Amino acid sequence: MIVDIKKLKKTFLDGSKKLHVLKDINLQIDKGSIVTIKGPSGSGKSTLLSIIGTLDNADSGELIINGISIKENIDIDKLRNKSIGFVFQFHNLISELTLHENVSLPRMIAKEQLNKEELIELFEYFNLKHRMNSFPNDLSGGEKQRVAVMRAIINNPSIIIADEPTGNLDKENALKMMSLFQKLNTEKKLTIIIATHDEHIFNIGHKKYQLVDGALKLVH
Amino acid sequence: MKIYLLIAKRFLFPRNDFRSNTINFISFIGLFIGAAAIVLSVSVLNGFQGILQTETKKIYGDYLVENISNAGFFNDLNIDNENYSIFKENEFLIVSNKKQNLIEFKSVSNESLNDFYELDLQNNFKALSNEEVIIGNLLANRLNVDIGDSIQLISKDFKLNPYSLPDIYEFRVANIFSNRILRANDFLVFGVNKEIFKKANLSAEINGNIGSINDSSTTFLSWKDRNRQLFEATEIEKKITFFTLLLIIIIASFNLSSSIMQISSKKIRDLAIFLSIGMKKNDIKKIFIIYSYLIGLSALCAGILFALLVILLQNKLSLIKLSPEFYLVDTLPMEIFVFDIVLLLFGSVFLIGIFTNVPLRFINNLSPVKIINKQL
Numbered sequence: 260m261i262v263d264i265k266k267l268k269k270t271f272l273d274g275s276k277k278l279h280v281l282k283d284i285n286l287q288i289d290k291g292s293i294v295t296i297k298g299p300s301g302s303g304k305s306t307l308l309s310i311i312g313t314l315d316n317a318d319s320g321e322l323i324i325n326g327i328s329i330k331e332n333i334d335i336d337k338l339r340n341k342s343i344g345f346v347f348q349f350h351n352l353i354s355e356l357t358l359h360e361n362v363s364l365p366r367m368i369a370k371e372q373l374n375k376e377e378l379i380e381l382f383e384y385f386n387l388k389h390r391m392n393s394f395p396n397d398l399s400g401g402e403k404q405r406v407a408v409m410r411a412i413i414n415n416p417s418i419i420i421a422d423e424p425t426g427n428l429d430k431e432n433a434l435k436m437m438s439l440f441q442k443l444n445t446e447k448k449l450t451i452i453i454a455t456h457d458e459h460i461f462n463i464g465h466k467k468y469q470l471v472d473g474a475l476k477l478v479h
Numbered sequence: 480m481k482i483y484l485l486i487a488k489r490f491l492f493p494r495n496d497f498r499s500n501t502i503n504f505i506s507f508i509g510l511f512i513g514a515a516a517i518v519l520s521v522s523v524l525n526g527f528q529g530i531l532q533t534e535t536k537k538i539y540g541d542y543l544v545e546n547i548s549n550a551g552f553f554n555d556l557n558i559d560n561e562n563y564s565i566f567k568e569n570e571f572l573i574v575s576n577k578k579q580n581l582i583e584f585k586s587v588s589n590e591s592l593n594d595f596y597e598l599d600l601q602n603n604f605k606a607l608s609n610e611e612v613i614i615g616n617l618l619a620n621r622l623n624v625d626i627g628d629s630i631q632l633i634s635k636d637f638k639l640n641p642y643s644l645p646d647i648y649e650f651r652v653a654n655i656f657s658n659r660i661l662r663a664n665d666f667l668v669f670g671v672n673k674e675i676f677k678k679a680n681l682s683a684e685i686n687g688n689i690g691s692i693n694d695s696s697t698t699f700l701s702w703k704d705r706n707r708q709l710f711e712a713t714e715i716e717k718k719i720t721f722f723t724l725l726l727i728i729i730i731a732s733f734n735l736s737s738s739i740m741q742i743s744s745k746k747i748r749d750l751a752i753f754l755s756i757g758m759k760k761n762d763i764k765k766i767f768i769i770y771s772y773l774i775g776l777s778a779l780c781a782g783i784l785f786a787l788l789v790i791l792l793q794n795k796l797s798l799i800k801l802s803p804e805f806y807l808v809d810t811l812p813m814e815i816f817v818f819d820i821v822l823l824l825f826g827s828v829f830l831i832g833i834f835t836n837v838p839l840r841f842i843n844n845l846s847p848v849k850i851i852n853k854q855l
Contacts, residue, residue, distance in 0.1 A: 309848045314755055340757020347851055351752050355489035365756045367482035394494065410756070 261417055261450050262288040262311060267320030269306055280306050282473035284320065288466075290417070291448045293440065295464030297455055297478075302470045304454035305422050311452060312420045313339050325417050340369050344411030348423035350403035352395040358382075358406050359391045365414045373413075385409055385439075401432030408439060412449065419443070421453045425460055437463055483762065487769035490742055499742060506738045507778045509731025510831075514782025514823060515789075517724040521819050522790050524717045526812025531713065534660040534807065535702050537597035538667070540564065540684035543700045547681045562686040564591035567679040571632040573614075573668065575622040582618065582666050584632060586673045595686065598656040598669070602626060609672040611653035615664025619655050628652050632668075632675065648675050660807075661706060721822075728827050732834035735774060739767050740838040750842070751850035764839045771835035772828075779827050783820060790815055 267284040270277050280303040288294050298304050309315035310322065313335045322329040325342055329335065344365075352361045359378055366373045382388040385405050395403055404424065411419055421440070425433035437460050443449045455461050467478040493499045540563075547565070566587040573582045589606040592598070598613065607613070612630070614622075624630060632648045640646055650670065658664050685699075703710050743750070750763055790813040792798055797810035 305848075305852055309852075312755070314851075315848045336754075336757045336759045338757075339755070345755050351748065351755075351851065353486075353489075353749050353752060355493055355749075356486070360485065364482070364753075367485075368753075368756060368758050368762075 260287050261290040261325060262286065262452075263321075263323040264311070265321040265323075267307075267310065267317045267322065269303070269310065269315075269317050279473050281310075281317070284473075284475055286468070286475060288418075288450060288452065290450055291444070292465045293444050293451045293453065293463055294466050294468065295453045295455060295461045296468045296470055296475070297458075297461045298470035300456075303473060304470055307470065307475075308420050308422050308452065308454050311418075312343050312345060337369075340365055341414055342417045344414070344416040344419045346404070346407050346411050346419065346421040346424045348426040350395065350400075350407045350427075352403055352406055352410070354395050357392050357394055358387065358398070361395065361406060362409045362413055364410060369414060371414075381409055381413065399432075400428055401435060404428060404432070404436060405439065408436075408443075412443065412447070417450060419449050419451045421451065421455075423455055424453065425455065425457050433457060434459065436460075483765045483769050486766050487773055490746060490766070490770055491773055499745070502738045502741060503774060506731065506735045506774050507781075509734050510728060510775055510778030510827070511782040511785070513724065513727030513731050514779045514827065515786040516727055516782075517721060517823050518783055518786030518815055518820065519789060519813075520720050520724055521717060522786070522813040522815040523811060524713070524720060525814040525816065525819070527806075528710075528713050528717070529814050530807055530812055531660060531709070532702070534658060535706060536686070537599075538658055538660065538663050539702050539705060540595065540686045541702055542685040543702075543705055544683045544685065544697055545680070545700070547683055547697065562595065563683050564588070564595040565681055565683045566591070567673055567676045567681060569676055569679045570635040571668075571675075572635055573618070573622065573630055573632055575624050575628065575630040578622050580618060580621060580666070581635070582614075582632075582668045584612075584668050584670060584675070586670050586676065589671055592669060592671075595684070596669070599658060601655040601657075605653065607653055607669075607671045609670075609674070610650055612650045612668050612670040613654040613656055614652055614668050615666070616655050616657045617662070617665040618668070619652070621665070624652055626652055626655060634675070634677075646675070648672070661709065721819075725826060725830075728830055729834075731778075732775075732827075732830045735771055735831060736834040736838050738774075739771055739835060742770070743767060743838065743841070747845075747850055750845060751847035754845065754847040755851065760842050760845065763842050763845075764836075767839055768832070768835055771831055775827065775831040779824060783823070787815065789813075 264284055264286040267281055268279070269281040270279050272278070284307065296304050296307065306315065310317050311324075313324075313329055324338065327333065327338065329338075352358075353364070356364070359382070362381065363373050363378065379388060379391070382391050385408070387402060387405060387409075390398060390402065395406070398406065404427075419440075424440075425436050428436060440451055440453065441463055444451055453460060453464065461467060468475045469478050491503060564587050566585050568583060568585045571582055571584045573580050587596070592607065592613070593604055600613070601616070614624070614630070619625065622630065628651070630650050630652060632650060634646045656664065656669075753763055754760070793811060793813050799811040801809055801811055803809045
């Protein structure tokens with residue numbers, strides 16, 4: 260098991276009113292699986308992914324990633340850098356850096372040497388070798404999102420967290436992205452957690468959940 | 480460090496972002512002007528201070544030893560330094576053409592007049608007899624005397640001789656010197672006659688290093704100590720100029736601070752991305768500190784180099800002329816010391832550091848989730 264969530268709660272304050280976004284969430288994710296989560300806007304999908312991705316804290320409950328309990332006394336930044344890769348709805352690439360610099364960022368943050376052949380190989384895998392020295396603004400939406408995926412996997416993380424990865428793509432590119440996730444899961448044995456509105460993407464999950472009223476329900 | 484430098488450089492020179500480039504350029508120019516202004520102003524003050532120092536030493540040497548026991552003082556001390564002048568000195572009234580003035584008569588040896596004191600004489604030096612003196616050009620004008628004219632010296636304390644008359648000594652002006660430092664040309668008279676002194680003790684002036692003299696009973700006064708007020712005033716003037724002009728650096732640092740605030744607000748989404756891929760908040764601060772120092776240090780170095788170039792050109796080509804009537808010299812003197820530049824660099828680096836850190840405090844409260852989810 261790569262992710263183990265026990266009794267996770269998260270509340271937001273809306274003025275004086277308390278919004279219970281996540282109520283006693285329990286979730287176990289097996290290594291090498293694809294988990295998809297769907298739910299209406301504001302249901303807490305992004306919040307749940309942010310907590311799994313250690314970008315946000317839960318009010319209570321326990322989160323275990325790769326057997327490590329996420330508490331304040333561990334180096335969360337390092338864990339996020341080494342074990343988790345993010346793909347957001349918007350590509351979120353750094354516009355002032357070239358594509359290969361964007362992709363190399365997590366490796367450089369980890370202060371690890373990046374083999375140039377390895378980088379070229381990765382760009383070839385994503386059919387973007389010819390754009391390595393381009394800047395993000397020179398790319399199409401689909402290409403940008405592929406670069407964002409490359410950046411997410413460069414450090415060989417255990418988990419890829421994708422929050423509405425196709426939300427900003429046209430149908431054709433959304434389908435390509437879906438295939439890409441399946442390919443990465445099959446060939447690189449990556450664990451992928453996807454939050455989506457898109458039924459096509461939702462259906463690629465080995466386990467599919469729906470987030471309703473702050474509770475996760477398994478969809479068969 | 481490589482990654483922070485890379486990001487800082489890219490933030491510093493954003494592509495197709497005229498506004499950010501302009502803001503950075505203004506910050507650069509402010510620091511450039513500040514650094515250049517400080518170096519140029521301090522160099523001029525150093526230049527004039529150097530001239531004061533040189534001119535003072537021509538008349539007074541490096542050190543003064545008062546009340547020495549005998550003329551063989553230096554032989555008794557057994558030092559190697561032969562460059563000294565033993566003298567007697569006292570105040571007298573000088574009288575000529577029914578005009579009088581209070582002067583300081585300094586009785587030295589002819590060797591000292593020739594070798595020790597660097598007097599800018601009107602005529603070539605000739606050894607003085609006991610009845611000859613050298614006076615300053617301002618005093619000569621005041622008394623309306625010229626070379627060859629007679630003057631009288633009257634003992635200032637008006638001790639009467641057996642005939643109930645004050646002692647009056649007749650002298651002939653053998654030469655006239657120019658030196659406007661401390662108005663020496665108005666009150667100093669050089670001679671070799673020692674008989675006119677009744678009780679004056681021996682003193683000595685020394686040039687060069689006195690480090691080897693180890694005589695606790697004698698006080699050595701440096702040329703600076705002897706003219707403390709003047710040289711402290713010039714030092715204070717230099718310090719005040721330095722710190723006043725440092726205000727330009729402070730204002731430019733404010734601008735740098737505002738520039739960082741703007742660029743960090745503009746790049747807030749990028750900062751959230753950095754956090755999401757594992758960069759620490761302190762490392763994000765490093766990016767902006769490097770960014771700030773890239774502007775700051777390049778502007779400071781450019782300003783200093785520009786000022787050094789101006790100083791070099793002035794010293795080689797004498798581009799800025801002065802009237803020697805008023806300024807002692809005919810070209811603007813400029814001199815800069817490594818210490819001044821090091822002080823400027825350290826002071827500026829400290830200021831830039833402070834003004835960079837203030838706007839970066841918001842990074843402590845940066846929440847990547849809010850920024851990424853809201854797509855700020």
